Amino acid sequence: MSLLEIRNLKVSIDAKSILRGISLKVGKGEVHAIMGPNGSGKSTLAQVIAGNESYEVEDGSEILFEGQSILDWSPEERAQRGIFVAFQYPVEIPGLSNLEFLQSAVNEKRKSRGESPIDLWDFEKMLREKMEEVGLNPDFVERSVNEGFSGGEKKRNEIVQMAILQPVLAVLDETDSGLDIDALKSVAEGVNKMRSPERGFLVITHYQRLLNYLKPDYVHVLYNGRIVKSGSFQLAIELEQRGYDWLKDEVVV
Amino acid sequence: MSNGVLQSDSRKRLLPIEVPYKYSENKSLPDWFRKIIKDGLSAIEELPIPDSKTEGWRETNVSLFFNNRLKWQHLYFCQDIGGVKIPLIFSDNFPPNVIYFNRRVNKDGAIELEKKGVSIYTLSQRNFGEDSFLKTLLISEKESRHIFESVSRAFLFDGLVIEVPDNLVVEDPINIYFPVPEIKNHVIDTPWLFLMVGSNSQVSISVHYLDEREDVSNPIWVNASEIISLSHNAHLKFLSSISGSSSTYRYMSTAIQLRRDSSVSYNSLMMSGKFVRSELNLELRGENILSLINGVSLNESNNHSETQQLIEHLQSNCMSRINWRGIGKDESKTLYRGKIYIAPNAQKSDSIQLFKGLSLSDKAVVDAKPQLEIYADDVRCTHGATVGPPPQDLLFYFRARGIDAKKAKNLLLSAFVRQILAEIPFRNVENLIKRYLEVLYD
Ligand SMILES: Nc1ncnc2c1ncn2[C@@H]1O[C@H](COP(=O)(O)OP(=O)(O)OP(=O)(O)O)[C@@H](O)[C@H]1O
Numbered sequence: 001m002s003l004l005e006i007r008n009l010k011v012s013i014d015a016k017s018i019l020r021g022i023s024l025k026v027g028k029g030e031v032h033a034i035m036g037p038n039g040s041g042k043s044t045l046a047q048v049i050a051g052n053e054s055y056e057v058e059d060g061s062e063i064l065f066e067g068q069s070i071l072d073w074s075p076e077e078r079a080q081r082g083i084f085v086a087f088q089y090p091v092e093i094p095g096l097s098n099l100e101f102l103q104s105a106v107n108e109k110r111k112s113r114g115e116s117p118i119d120l121w122d123f124e125k126m127l128r129e130k131m132e133e134v135g136l137n138p139d140f141v142e143r144s145v146n147e148g149f150s151g152g153e154k155k156r157n158e159i160v161q162m163a164i165l166q167p168v169l170a171v172l173d174e175t176d177s178g179l180d181i182d183a184l185k186s187v188a189e190g191v192n193k194m195r196s197p198e199r200g201f202l203v204i205t206h207y208q209r210l211l212n213y214l215k216p217d218y219v220h221v222l223y224n225g226r227i228v229k230s231g232s233f234q235l236a237i238e239l240e241q242r243g244y245d246w247l248k249d250e251v252v253v
Numbered sequence: 254m255s256n257g258v259l260q261s262d263s264r265k266r267l268l269p270i271e272v273p274y275k276y277s278e279n280k281s282l283p284d285w286f287r288k289i290i291k292d293g294l295s296a297i298e299e300l301p302i303p304d305s306k307t308e309g310w311r312e313t314n315v316s317l318f319f320n321n322r323l324k325w326q327h328l329y330f331c332q333d334i335g336g337v338k339i340p341l342i343f344s345d346n347f348p349p350n351v352i353y354f355n356r357r358v359n360k361d362g363a364i365e366l367e368k369k370g371v372s373i374y375t376l377s378q379r380n381f382g383e384d385s386f387l388k389t390l391l392i393s394e395k396e397s398r399h400i401f402e403s404v405s406r407a408f409l410f411d412g413l414v415i416e417v418p419d420n421l422v423v424e425d426p427i428n429i430y431f432p433v434p435e436i437k438n439h440v441i442d443t444p445w446l447f448l449m450v451g452s453n454s455q456v457s458i459s460v461h462y463l464d465e466r467e468d469v470s471n472p473i474w475v476n477a478s479e480i481i482s483l484s485h486n487a488h489l490k491f492l493s494s495i496s497g498s499s500s501t502y503r504y505m506s507t508a509i510q511l512r513r514d515s516s517v518s519y520n521s522l523m524m525s526g527k528f529v530r531s532e533l534n535l536e537l538r539g540e541n542i543l544s545l546i547n548g549v550s551l552n553e554s555n556n557h558s559e560t561q562q563l564i565e566h567l568q569s570n571c572m573s574r575i576n577w578r579g580i581g582k583d584e585s586k587t588l589y590r591g592k593i594y595i596a597p598n599a600q601k602s603d604s605i606q607l608f609k610g611l612s613l614s615d616k617a618v619v620d621a622k623p624q625l626e627i628y629a630d631d632v633r634c635t636h637g638a639t640v641g642p643p644p645q646d647l648l649f650y651f652r653a654r655g656i657d658a659k660k661a662k663n664l665l666l667s668a669f670v671r672q673i674l675a676e677i678p679f680r681n682v683e684n685l686i687k688r689y690l691e692v693l694y695d
Pocket residue numbers: 013014018036037038039040041042043044045088
């Protein structure tokens with residue numbers, strides 16, 4: 001059984017069709033990369049996996065997580081069961097500290113499993129460590145979530161959240177965009193550290209440089225709402241050199 | 254006759270004006286003082302009751318006050334008045350120095366303050382301030398603009414006076430309470446606070462208007478007035494907390510006059526009560542004055558909470574900042590109306606006015622109208638208002654981290670309030686507001 005199985009996923013927004021029948025399997029322990037030009041639907045895929053209700057999933061589509069259909073699950077249920085999406089544009093939450101936000105997230109997850117709330121003291125210590133690991137100042141635990149964070153700091157903060165929430169499936173939507181060299185490295189290390197035979201990753205990116213660190217098992221090209229090509233890491237290198245234009249011809253009708 | 258509001262002759266029946274009439278004939282009182290009462294009485298008769306067509310009152314339904322069913326008695330002349338209660342959440346965080354109700358002042362907690370030179374007394378204790386600065390303050394007041402102001406004047410039976418002399422620094426806040434006692438009728442109360450801060454002095458004052466009655470079957474109309482005067486280079490930190498019950502009707506008027514080089518930090522917590530309309534008027538009468546205003550209104554049920562502010566820059570080089578927030582749940586109505594006035598000679602005025610509103614239900618009205626009236630050309634003024642429910646994309650971010658919408662809203666609500674509390678220079682405000690915040694939780 002795959003960790004994630006997407007079958008014939010068709011998604012539209014305001015009657016505009018965006019994903020036009022995507023099928024994809026991510027097994028446990030695997031890292032898949034998704035590449036594709038702007039507007040091809042990569043973030044839409046991430047949002048739909050997270051359960052964003054403003055996208056309309058058409059009948060006949062299916063998303064299975066550990067064999068169970070998740071399309072009827074609320075976003076919070078998906079998160080509590082181990083699905084994590086690092087967003088391309090993380091929102092700011094003025095007035096709410098990272099500590100309180102993440103502590104609530106962890107406790108909601110624990111509650112859903114019948115576990116008792118986490119000890120705040122231990123938790124803050126752990127959060128500070130994780131922040132330091134991705135190169136964030138540990139005093140950011142007290143700062144409002146993403147408020148006034150630079151683009152790169154927001155991305156690192158998504159990785160911190162992933163590290164704290166320990167998901168089974170992690171979808172990273174352009175977490176590498178806007179990162180300087182050091183940040184890219186620490187983000188990549190953050191991901192690599194979490195790789196395990198039980199966990200799968202779907203990494204959305206425009207650049208080969210992150211993939212150089214991650215060495216994905218598979219690379220897929222999303223073009224105009226369809227996966228038009230899948231291959232090995234080699235495909236990412238080819239895309240970086242040749243761009244996407246040559247793939248137009250590969251589009252299967 | 255519109256929406257149940259009664260016209261001139263009938264208001265006399267509703268308000269216990271025979272008492273101030275008698276009072277105003279009392280020859281043992283100073284003439285100027287009797288004149289204030291008389292003027293108040295004639296204004297009660299002459300001024301129209303504001304209605305939905307009156308500028309500044311369009312959304313304020315005053316039929317709650319002037320209504321056939323309610324015949325008000327004045328607290329000072331009521332029999333059967335019970336005690337007052339100050340809940341621990343207040344006394345723990347703002348230990349009472351002065352408690353004032355029904356013409357009595359309890360200043361057991363102010364012994365140290367008086368030793369330092371702060372004077373605390375009532376108008377009647379000093380024969381109504383004959384020949385004092387207080388007299389100047391009172392008689393220089395503008396004419397009543399509406400019936401609520403005239404009610405305060407007509408029923409100016411007494412008042413609490415706090416005088417901070419020149420060159421005194423008082424570090425700890427002076428905590429003053431105006432509680433409502435248990436009552437057996439429909440009762441109107443007209444508390445007055447006069448606060449004078451001398452030159453080069455610094456003081457911090459918190460004032461708490463409470464209604465902790467056990468029996469709230471009778472309505473209480475608290476028509477409160479505050480006159481605050483700052484001499485040059487005086488610095489005041491002021492906190493006003495207003496709370497109430499399902500039968501508390503409040504009209505609050507606060508006038509603050511500032512002279513050159515002075516500063517005020519005026520902070521307000523409006524935390525429930527059936528009806529409250531708070532009017533704040535700041536007159537920046539000298540140059541180089543700083544005024545910082547922060548406030549939050551928490552509103553629920555079908556309560557009405559309204560803030561009217563007028564900040565007058567009358568001289569050059571003054572700065573004012575307003576940072577106000579309103580939160581409404583259920584079918585409540587929360588209104589903010591703020592105007593910055595810049596006089597022709599008030600060059601180099603610098604003013605920012607910001608309102609943020611959060612509506613927690615479809616039927617809750619949270620609304621703001623910031624306004625500028627500028628007659629000088631070299632000024633820097635901005636204003637802005639944002640109002641609405643918690644944004645969907647924000648809620649989704651919480652949900653995608655496993656926090657459901659209900660919990661997310663509560664966290665957002667606390668965060669929203671905490672942001673303004675962080676600006677308020679009084680420790681313990683967060684403890685105080687907790688009790689009222691929890692009522693708003695889903
Ligand atoms: N909420 C929305 N409302 C309207 N159109 C949308 C919305 N979200 C996405 N779209 C449209 O769907 C298409 C796919 O968008 P999506 O964000 O998934 O692309 P992407 O592949 O992530 O692009 P990028 O590389 O720029 O991040 C675009 O044409 C976009 O304009």
